[in-house]
Amino acid sequence: MEFSKEQALLAIDRERVPICTASDQVWENPETAFQEFKSVDILCELLEKEGFHVERNLAGIATAFSGTYGHGKPVVGILGEFDALSGLSQEAEKTEKIAIVDGAPGHGCGHNLLGTGSLAAAVAVKEYLEKNNKEGTVIYFGCPGEEGGSGKSFMARDGVFDCLDFAISWHPGDKNVVGVGSSLANYQIIYRFFGTASHAAASPEMGRSALDAVELMNTGVQYLREHIIQEARIHYAITNTGGYSPNVVQPYAEVLYLIRAPKNQQVKEIFERVNDIAKGAALMTGTRMELQFVKACSNLVDNTVLEEVLQKNLEEIPREPYTEEELAFAKKIYDTYGGDKTDLQQILSRYEKSRKAQVEALLAPHMKDIICDVIVPLMDVETCMAGSTDVGDVSWVCPTAQINVATEAMGTPGHSWQMVSQGKSSIAHKGMIFAGKVMAGAIIDVLENPDLIVKAKEELKKRVGPEGYIPPIPKDVRPMAIQPKK
Numbered sequence: 495m496e497f498s499k500e501q502a503l504l505a506i507d508r509e510r511v512p513i514c515t516a517s518d519q520v521w522e523n524p525e526t527a528f529q530e531f532k533s534v535d536i537l538c539e540l541l542e543k544e545g546f547h548v549e550r551n552l553a554g555i556a557t558a559f560s561g562t563y564g565h566g567k568p569v570v571g572i573l574g575e576f577d578a579l580s581g582l583s584q585e586a587e588k589t590e591k592i593a594i595v596d597g598a599p600g601h602g603c604g605h606n607l608l609g610t611g612s613l614a615a616a617v618a619v620k621e622y623l624e625k626n627n628k629e630g631t632v633i634y635f636g637c638p639g640e641e642g643g644s645g646k647s648f649m650a651r652d653g654v655f656d657c658l659d660f661a662i663s664w665h666p667g668d669k670n671v672v673g674v675g676s677s678l679a680n681y682q683i684i685y686r687f688f689g690t691a692s693h694a695a696a697s698p699e700m701g702r703s704a705l706d707a708v709e710l711m712n713t714g715v716q717y718l719r720e721h722i723i724q725e726a727r728i729h730y731a732i733t734n735t736g737g738y739s740p741n742v743v744q745p746y747a748e749v750l751y752l753i754r755a756p757k758n759q760q761v762k763e764i765f766e767r768v769n770d771i772a773k774g775a776a777l778m779t780g781t782r783m784e785l786q787f788v789k790a791c792s793n794l795v796d797n798t799v800l801e802e803v804l805q806k807n808l809e810e811i812p813r814e815p816y817t818e819e820e821l822a823f824a825k826k827i828y829d830t831y832g833g834d835k836t837d838l839q840q841i842l843s844r845y846e847k848s849r850k851a852q853v854e855a856l857l858a859p860h861m862k863d864i865i866c867d868v869i870v871p872l873m874d875v876e877t878c879m880a881g882s883t884d885v886g887d888v889s890w891v892c893p894t895a896q897i898n899v900a901t902e903a904m905g906t907p908g909h910s911w912q913m914v915s916q917g918k919s920s921i922a923h924k925g926m927i928f929a930g931k932v933m934a935g936a937i938i939d940v941l942e943n944p945d946l947i948v949k950a951k952e953e954l955k956k957r958v959g960p961e962g963y964i965p966p967i968p969k970d971v972r973p974m975a976i977q978p979k980k
Contacts, residue, residue, distance in 0.1 A: 501621075502934065506927060509617055510927060517611075519536045520605075520609060520610065523536070525577065525578055526599050527639035527645070528557055528577075530578075534576070540613060544620065545620065546562060553653075557645075558636060568630055573896075577641050578601045578605065579599060579641055583597070583598035584602075586914075587919055589830060601913075602910055607901055610926060611929040612664065614926070622938050642976060643789055644967070645973065647886075648972075649887075650963070660951075664933055666925060666929075667902070668865075674796065675873075675875075676794045677886055679758045679882065682790070683788060684749075684788060685749050687705075687779075687781045689747075690743070694742060694743050700743075705735055705736045705744040708749045718764075722755075728753050730752070735747055753768060758964070769785065789967060791886050792886040795894070797950055799953055802872065805872040807933075808869050808897060811928065814924045821864055824864045824903035837904065863904055891963050893953065900921075901929075
């Protein structure tokens with residue numbers, strides 16, 4: 495008798511304790527982009543215990559790894575992340591801002607849950623392949639540096655995902671919904687200016703201020719913002735002002751830029767204009783400018799074939815109910831930011847007119863949920879989200895789809911202490927386990943219906959065009975950790 499999908503998903507329940515423990519351990523050891531060595535050890539140890547063959551140092555990145563089980567085709571990839579954000583240290587399950595260590599990192603985007611929930615999905619798919627003695631391969635990818643590092647983009651550029659027939663991922667959030675639409679592509683660049691130091695009062699004519707160059711560049715970019723497409727974004731941070739002595743003309747200064755737009759080519763065009771502004775700032779100040787390309791990521795490519803399978807599993811797989819204690823904790827968190835629980839109302843614009851009334855009727859009872867307790871219907875309209883993700887590069891290489899699952903109070907701000915505080919809660923654990931089951935269920939459905947892979951690949955080919963994937967990161971650029979100077 496064939497080992498069913500439902501039986502395979504029970505593997506996640508069986509391994510719930512080690513899965514939740516691993517998530518909590520990653521939360522307790524927050525590490526920023528390309529510095530996630532403890533987190534890698536935690537996840538690799540769990541993969542090995544679950545019977546996966548672990549390979550580290552993928553694409554020459556010390557914190558990139560994979561865990562593989564099975565043989566032959568099809569080959570499915572499950573994407574995991576585990577990096578934290580700087581400056582978001584926060585005690586767990588507190589309803590006020592209390593740092594564990596001032597200025598230290600914290601998991602403000604839920605990647606402790608993301609990486610471990612994806613691993614849970616891999617465990618269930620392994621169980622399905624193993625018990626059915628079925629041909630096929632599942633690969634869990636440990637992908638570092640999503641926050642400001644675009645680890646997957648480097649991995650995609652170097653061919654790590656070329657073996658995949660399709661890929662699945664997820665992200666913690668405040669709703670249960672299949673991701674539909676694209677994301678913003680981006681480039682990140684350091685601009686360095688080299689000037690000449692001198693006494694700012696006695697011999698100012700001898701000095702050439704690198705800080706002046708940075709300020710003039712920022713001013714020039716400010717004027718550029720009026721003349722780029724509305725959807726584009728240009729962010730910056732001055733990372734070195736040249737010292738603390740105003741009576742010394744600053745001989746060195748640097749600024750870090752992040753340029754975003756809906757398409758790779760649009761980012762490239764804005765990047766070239768920003769470069770011209772930087773060159774002009776150097777000319778105006780008599781300084782020398784150097785730039786360092788840090789990273790880039792591509793926009794997401796939708797895949798409706800896979801999204802429909804994920805939606806089916808979101809709707810069919812049971813969710814755990816929330817306790818009164820969980821709801822009370824979530825309400826206290828909600829009260830700290832006075833969040834907008836009407837976010838579900840805004841989703842209605844993503845449906846065709848013929849479906850809008852039906853969807854509104856479904857969502858109406860949940861508009862005041864403290865924790866989202868509804869499955870959002872599959873959206874019709876593809877839009878571009880305001881953020882960026884390096885999952886985009888994977889989606890150019892193979893058919894890719896992802897879900898968001900509720901792991902926190904409704905309206906929790908991303909990249910906030912409130913999100914860190916909820917990262918070890920039972921609410922977060924329930925969402926993570928549910929996400930693992932949904933991803934695994936969808937993967938098993940696709941493995942049982944190989945025609946879906948053919949259709950998903952055909953859709954991808956139409957969407958990316960004849961040129962296919964062109965990596966936005968130059969071949970000679972290597973991943974780098976950007977950390978504040980101590």
